[in-house]
Amino acid sequence: MFKLESKNVDVFYGSSQALKNVNIEIQNNTVTALIGPSGCGKSTYLRLFNRMNDLIDGIKIDGQVLIDGQDIYAKGVNVDILRKRVGMVFQKPNPFPKTIFENVAYGLRVNGVKDENFIRERVETSIKQVVLWDEVKDKMKRSAFELSGGQQQRLCIARAMAIEPSIILMDEPTSALDPISTSKIEELIHELKSKFTIVIVTHNMQQAARVSDKTAFFYLGELVEYGETKQIFTNPKQEKTQNYITGRFG
Amino acid sequence: MLSSTVTSLTVLLIVVFLFKEGVGVFDKTAMEEGFVIAINKNNPVDKLSSEQIKNIYDQKIISWEEVGGKKDSIFLFRVDDISNFYTDEQIGENFEMLPYRLSSLVDSFPGVIAFFPEKYLDKNFKGKKLEADKVTLAEFFGGEEWFPTAHPSAQLGVKPLILGTLWVSLGAILLALPLALAAAIYMSEIAKERVRRIMKPLIELLAGIPSVVYGFFGLVVIVPLIQSTFGVAVGETGLAGSIILGIMALPTIITISEDAMRNTPRAMKEASLALGASKWQTIYRVVIPHSISGISAGAILGIGRAIGETMAVLMVTGNAAVIPHGILEPMRTIPATIAAELGEAPNGGLHYKALFALGCVLFIITLFLNLTVEFISNRKKAHKH
Numbered sequence: 001m002f003k004l005e006s007k008n009v010d011v012f013y014g015s016s017q018a019l020k021n022v023n024i025e026i027q028n029n030t031v032t033a034l035i036g037p038s039g040c041g042k043s044t045y046l047r048l049f050n051r052m053n054d055l056i057d058g059i060k061i062d063g064q065v066l067i068d069g070q071d072i073y074a075k076g077v078n079v080d081i082l083r084k085r086v087g088m089v090f091q092k093p094n095p096f097p098k099t100i101f102e103n104v105a106y107g108l109r110v111n112g113v114k115d116e117n118f119i120r121e122r123v124e125t126s127i128k129q130v131v132l133w134d135e136v137k138d139k140m141k142r143s144a145f146e147l148s149g150g151q152q153q154r155l156c157i158a159r160a161m162a163i164e165p166s167i168i169l170m171d172e173p174t175s176a177l178d179p180i181s182t183s184k185i186e187e188l189i190h191e192l193k194s195k196f197t198i199v200i201v202t203h204n205m206q207q208a209a210r211v212s213d214k215t216a217f218f219y220l221g222e223l224v225e226y227g228e229t230k231q232i233f234t235n236p237k238q239e240k241t242q243n244y245i246t247g248r249f250g
Numbered sequence: 251m252l253s254s255t256v257t258s259l260t261v262l263l264i265v266v267f268l269f270k271e272g273v274g275v276f277d278k279t280a281m282e283e284g285f286v287i288a289i290n291k292n293n294p295v296d297k298l299s300s301e302q303i304k305n306i307y308d309q310k311i312i313s314w315e316e317v318g319g320k321k322d323s324i325f326l327f328r329v330d331d332i333s334n335f336y337t338d339e340q341i342g343e344n345f346e347m348l349p350y351r352l353s354s355l356v357d358s359f360p361g362v363i364a365f366f367p368e369k370y371l372d373k374n375f376k377g378k379k380l381e382a383d384k385v386t387l388a389e390f391f392g393g394e395e396w397f398p399t400a401h402p403s404a405q406l407g408v409k410p411l412i413l414g415t416l417w418v419s420l421g422a423i424l425l426a427l428p429l430a431l432a433a434a435i436y437m438s439e440i441a442k443e444r445v446r447r448i449m450k451p452l453i454e455l456l457a458g459i460p461s462v463v464y465g466f467f468g469l470v471v472i473v474p475l476i477q478s479t480f481g482v483a484v485g486e487t488g489l490a491g492s493i494i495l496g497i498m499a500l501p502t503i504i505t506i507s508e509d510a511m512r513n514t515p516r517a518m519k520e521a522s523l524a525l526g527a528s529k530w531q532t533i534y535r536v537v538i539p540h541s542i543s544g545i546s547a548g549a550i551l552g553i554g555r556a557i558g559e560t561m562a563v564l565m566v567t568g569n570a571a572v573i574p575h576g577i578l579e580p581m582r583t584i585p586a587t588i589a590a591e592l593g594e595a596p597n598g599g600l601h602y603k604a605l606f607a608l609g610c611v612l613f614i615i616t617l618f619l620n621l622t623v624e625f626i627s628n629r630k631k632a633h634k635h
Contacts, residue, residue: 050524052520052523052524055520055523057442057443080526080527080528081526083523083524083525083526084525084526086524087524087525088520088521088524090517090520090521091517092517094515094517094518094520094521096518096521096522096535096536096539096540097518097539097540098539106522106525106527106535107525107526107527109535110522110525110526110527110528110531110535111526156521159521159525160524160525163525163526
């Protein structure tokens with residue numbers, strides 16, 4: 001059974017079609033990169049897995065999206081519970097206007113965890129996992145806005161991990177960061193792979209090549225090619241993929 | 251450049267004028283002009299406050315002991331009482347003997363206190379004339395009675411008016427805030443764009459209704475309702491004022507808090523939802539904390555509007571200038587007092603200046619509120635970066 005799976009997915013924003021018949025199967029504990037030019041539908045596709053697209057007025061989704069073999073768009077699926085299993089990291093660091101500690105504890109608190117000791121442990125573990133502990137351990141009560149952009153983004157990853165999801169979706173997580181912060185996050189992705197299934201949208205082709213096991217290339221709402229990252233970047237089967245990764249368009 | 255200079259100058263001029271006239275009240279005496287208060291020369295009392303004078307005059311104080319004198323009862327003498335002591339002949343046809351008679355009368359009664367016009371003061375007056383004190387700050391802010399036309403000594407205690415203003419405004423904000431917050435949350439987070447486009451102008455329309463019309467509404471609908479609901483003798487109470495002011499403050503609070511809530515970054519809301527928080531948890535834990543400074547600014551501006559509002563309050567609060575003990579009593583606010591009394595106060599007189607001083611008090615309260623808003627929104631900016 002695949003961890004994530006989409007079958008014949010079509011997505012419409014009003015009358016325009018954002019995704020056309022997309023079929024992908026993603027294995028457990030892998031990193032999958034979604035690449036493609038702006039507006040190709042890769043972010044829309046990513047957001048299918050935690051139903052973030054539901055917030056958009058006038059969206060229509062056909063086909064099946066499966067997590068662990070269950071259709072997450074079926075009737076009776078509790079979206080709040082689904083989102084606890086699927087963490088998400090956004091394009092720009094978006095900490096809450098709260099302390100560093102409360103940012104990471106947020107997911108636990110909204111899920112009704114009351115045990116303060118447990119929360120403290122989990123917060124510490126998560127921050128250690130993103131290699132941020134040494135930098136923030138003395139200022140847990142300070143506002144998260146005081147951190148640098150790269151630290152904020154790692155804090156956001158820790159925040160997503162604190163509720164122990166099995167999947168983490170990353171929507172261009174390094175696009176707002178400097179090269180050093182970017183490489184720290186890429187290292188992190190490598191390490192997290194043993195525990196999570198990661199899907200990452202990126203504009204940066206080197207990044208996709210560095211961090212991912214499999215790569216999916218989207219173009220104008222269609223999945224052009226999906227395969228082993230190495231194969232996509234060295235020996236793409238489709239001409240469009242070839243043109244895109246060599247920088248001829250995009 | 252020019253227009254803003256002119257505006258600033260105008261504002262400054264108004265404030266300077268207000269304070270110049272207002273401070274003048276402390277340069278005046280509370281005694282009615284042209285009147286004299288005299289006591290026996292052996293009486294050790296030198297000074298009486300305007301409150302004491304009034305209480306003696308109203309015979310609430312009947313012993314000199316109560317005002318720091320000897321153990322002797324007060325003999326209150328008004329100039330009209332002269333005929334009880336002297337015949338018309340002794341006084342003279344044109345009152346030419348009156349000053350002399352007054353002088354000897356004050357001299358012969360040790361416990362006397364006499365009020366009479368200054369023109370009847372004898373050149374060789376044998377009694378002791380009490381010098382009237384100037385109005386003091388303590389009297390002005392600590393006095394518990396506002397009765398600027400009292401005879402012979404005006405009572406200028408603004409405490410009942412300040413308390414009335416605060417009661418009515420506080421009540422207004424307590425009523426308005428939950429309602430406004432609920433409306434703002436609904437419009438910014440829950441309502442569909444189409445609903446919002448209809449509701450927002452409607453709410454803003456509330457701000458455009460003349461306050462007299464609110465006053466009508468209060469008088470005809472709310473006052474009788476309060477009277478029958480709470481079983482009070484008169485429905486014109488602080489509560490009626492609070493309700494009307496609450497309604498009037500709604501658009502300000504709703505508009506400002508809604509704008510603040512809509513400014514919550516979408517990414518922040520998404521982050522909360524992505525962590526499995528429900529819509530309400532997101533509103534309660536992310537949207538409201540993020541927009542709290544906007545909400546407080548709206549609330550304070552709403553109070554500011556309520557405190558300065560005149561006409562509607564004047565119409566529905568009953569205007570009793572006594573210290574209120576509950577929201578279901580008639581009250582009188584500072585703006586209502588100024589509006590109602592300035593027309594009757596002689597230009598430049600004590601009453602007139604006292605009203606200006608009231609205006610200064612009001613100005614200081616609203617200035618303080620505005621500075622608070624400024625402080626809160628500055629803190630918000632500093633907090634973000």
